[in-house]
Amino acid sequence: ENIKLSIDKAFGFVSEQAVAGYKAQVDDANAALHNGTGKGSDFLGWLNLPSSIDEAHLQDLEATAKILRNNCEVVVVIGIGGSYLGAKAVIDALSNSFDWLLTERKSPVVVYAGQNIGEDYLYELQELLKTKKFGIISISKSGTTTEPALAFRLLKTQLEEEQGKAAAQKLIIAITDKSRGALRTAATQEGYKTFVIEDNVGGRFSVLTPVGLLPIAVAGFDIRKLISGAVTMEAKCGLETPFEQNPAAQYAAVRNELYKNGKTTEILVNFHPKLHYIGEWWKQLYGESEGKENKGIFPAAVDFTTDLHSMGQWIQEGERTIFETVISVKESNYTKVFPHSEENLDGLNFLAGKRVDEVNKMAELGTMIAHVDGGVPNLKIELPVLNEYYLGELLYFFEKACGISGYILGVNPFDQPGVEAYKKNMFALLEKPGFEAETKAIKARI
Ligand code: PA5
Numbered sequence: 001e002n003i004k005l006s007i008d009k010a011f012g013f014v015s016e017q018a019v020a021g022y023k024a025q026v027d028d029a030n031a032a033l034h035n036g037t038g039k040g041s042d043f044l045g046w047l048n049l050p051s052s053i054d055e056a057h058l059q060d061l062e063a064t065a066k067i068l069r070n071n072c073e074v075v076v077v078i079g080i081g082g083s084y085l086g087a088k089a090v091i092d093a094l095s096n097s098f099d100w101l102l103t104e105r106k107s108p109v110v111v112y113a114g115q116n117i118g119e120d121y122l123y124e125l126q127e128l129l130k131t132k133k134f135g136i137i138s139i140s141k142s143g144t145t146t147e148p149a150l151a152f153r154l155l156k157t158q159l160e161e162e163q164g165k166a167a168a169q170k171l172i173i174a175i176t177d178k179s180r181g182a183l184r185t186a187a188t189q190e191g192y193k194t195f196v197i198e199d200n201v202g203g204r205f206s207v208l209t210p211v212g213l214l215p216i217a218v219a220g221f222d223i224r225k226l227i228s229g230a231v232t233m234e235a236k237c238g239l240e241t242p243f244e245q246n247p248a249a250q251y252a253a254v255r256n257e258l259y260k261n262g263k264t265t266e267i268l269v270n271f272h273p274k275l276h277y278i279g280e281w282w283k284q285l286y287g288e289s290e291g292k293e294n295k296g297i298f299p300a301a302v303d304f305t306t307d308l309h310s311m312g313q314w315i316q317e318g319e320r321t322i323f324e325t326v327i328s329v330k331e332s333n334y335t336k337v338f339p340h341s342e343e344n345l346d347g348l349n350f351l352a353g354k355r356v357d358e359v360n361k362m363a364e365l366g367t368m369i370a371h372v373d374g375g376v377p378n379l380k381i382e383l384p385v386l387n388e389y390y391l392g393e394l395l396y397f398f399e400k401a402c403g404i405s406g407y408i409l410g411v412n413p414f415d416q417p418g419v420e421a422y423k424k425n426m427f428a429l430l431e432k433p434g435f436e437a438e439t440k441a442i443k444a445r446i
Contacts (some may be wrong), residue, residue: 002033002232003224003385003393005247007254009014009368009378010323014257021315022253022408023243029407030249033400036362038407040414045200046399058224060209064173064193065217069108071171072135077157077215078114079139080147081284082203083175085217088112088283090207090391093274094221108135113155114148122151126158131179133274134159135171137212138217141197143181146423152183169244175210192445202414204285222388229392251325251379258323258377259297267315268301268367269326271364272386278327281420289413296409305363312367315352316374327394328364331385332357344409370426 006014020385025262032038033047055406068075091110096102100109113125136159138152142402159168164401174187178196187194195210204211206228213223219419237248244250255266266286299320302311315322338359340352349358368378383390405415428438 001097002236003247003384003390003397004253004382005023006342006380006382009297009372009380010254010258012372013252013263013323013375013377014261016255018256019250020244022249022256025408026243026246026249026253026404029252029404030239030246032407039412041314043200043202043205043414044183044403045198046202046205046208046319047403048234050202050227050234050396053208053227053311058227060211061217063196063224063421065214067194068098068137068171068173068218071133073105073109074131075108075110075137075218076129076132076134077112077137077139078148078151078155079112079211080115080145081288082206083113083139083141083145083148083211085204085277085281085284086212086395088206089277090212090216090221090226090388090395092277093220093386094388095274097274107289109214110219113147114138114140117147117150120124122154126154129155129158130162135173137173137175137215139175139197140181140391141177141203141206141211142182142343143183143185146426151184154299173214173389175214202416204288205399207281207413208392222264226307226392226395228395229389230396231392233393233400234394237397247396248404251401252380252405252408254379255297255323255325255405259284260407261325263297263323265298265300265322265376267322267324268299269304269324271300271304271326271360272329273303273325273345274386275329276393277302278391279303281395284418285398285402286405288416289406290409291419292411295411306358308363315371315376320375323379324371325381326364326368328380328382329386330382333386339445383391400413 010019014030017245021435029038036044044376053313062280067095077087087110111125114124129355136152136155140148140150148414155167156172156271158217159171163171169191172190172192172305174183174192175195175197176187177199178184186192195214197206197211201209203211209228213226217223237246270276270279283301286297286299291298315324332355336356338348338351338354338356368380382395383394403413424438425442427435
């Protein structure tokens with residue numbers, strides 16, 4: 001069994017023939033990825049990554065994870081964007097929903113820093129860490145991103161003050177570029193254990209590198225199964241698979257056809273709260289890859305049924321420029337049967353004997369029908385069950401479809417020039433050395 005894409009509920013809005021008509025374009029895009037002849041071709045290291053991970057690398061990751069697992073109650077993953085979202089998405093999806101409250105723990109709690117500059121967040125984190133044995137995984141490909149660098153300086157200082165420099169050095173792992181950037185300089189100088197982010201893998205495509213794998217292993221999940229799922233999808237979305245059977249090709253084709261027909265927003269939907277960060281990871285992947293040159297589908301995400309009581313109104317009856325992609329999980333990991341009640345005070349005896357998941361599934365089905373009736377095309381990706389293997393399939397599927405989709409759109413899916421604009425202004429406002437002219441210019445505007 002594999003994850004399964006269904007696109008038939010889009011066919012009332014775009015024709016099956018029109019989607020089938022993408023075959024040549026999609027085949028060209030897929031070939032351009034594999035032959036390295038498309039835009040951004042020096043960032044294709046993710047393409048054959050799952051099948052090229054070797055045993056020695058896995059053992060190194062597992063051994064490093066074990067050191068942190070044995071010595072820490074809390075591990076702080078420092079990173080922003082692609083340097084933390086993949087890990088958080090997978091860890092959240094696989095963890096107990098009340099993970100941080102569990103008293104009998106087999107794994108450290110993984111928390112995050114460097115993904116914001118909230119002073120209260122950092123203050124509260126540092127206060128908490130005063131009472132915990134903690135370690136740090138500092139992740140930055142460039143090694144110069146402000147948010148994680150700021151968090152790293154604070155937490156490294158705290159760890160060194162609490163544990164002494166020698167002990168702290170063993171509890172800090174750096175994941176960064178092989179030679180450039182301030183994090184590499186610090187790691188070399190201080191003698192941290194490091195893992196390399198290869199030049200040809202961009203942040204948002206890096207979940208199957210140590211960027212994602214080390215935190216996931218620290219959290220106690222099986223990275224071998226995750227990779228094995230990704231290897232399956234790598235083959236299934238490869239050049240040998242015909243367009244009609246290639247899920248990444250189909251998804252790329254249908255979403256581009258929907259976009260052409262005015263569906264400019266795609267909403268990724270889940271029916272399980274622990275999938276929230278899969279939506280965040282997906283938003284980054286597609287938003288940063290496709291939103292450029294004044295085009296690109298706007299990626300949004302909602303958690304159902306929660307958001308049916310907020311965004312549900314807009315989705316049902318607002319501007320008809322949206323389509324939905326539902327992540328559906330076929331089998332829950334646990335069983336909870338709804339009990340019968342003699343008094344039936346709540347009038348819910350019609351649910352007695354049913355599994356909670358059956359109620360959720362009927363909410364899912366009912367919502368799909370309502371939204372399609374309301375003018376919202378519906379795509380579905382079904383996972384047989386929520387585990388490492390199928391998440392590995394899902395992550396690679398989305399990455400591959402994103403590469404193909406970006407090429408169909410005509411953009412370079414592997415750069416992010418637009419991310420620089422805010423940084424330039426922030427540095428100018430903070431009077432960073434080297435930004436004197438920009439400082440003068442921006443101060444004249446405020
Ligand atoms: O996808 C990307 O390339 C970005 O979101 C980066 O991951 C993010 O900006 C963090 O960059 P870095 O890892 O260099 O600190």
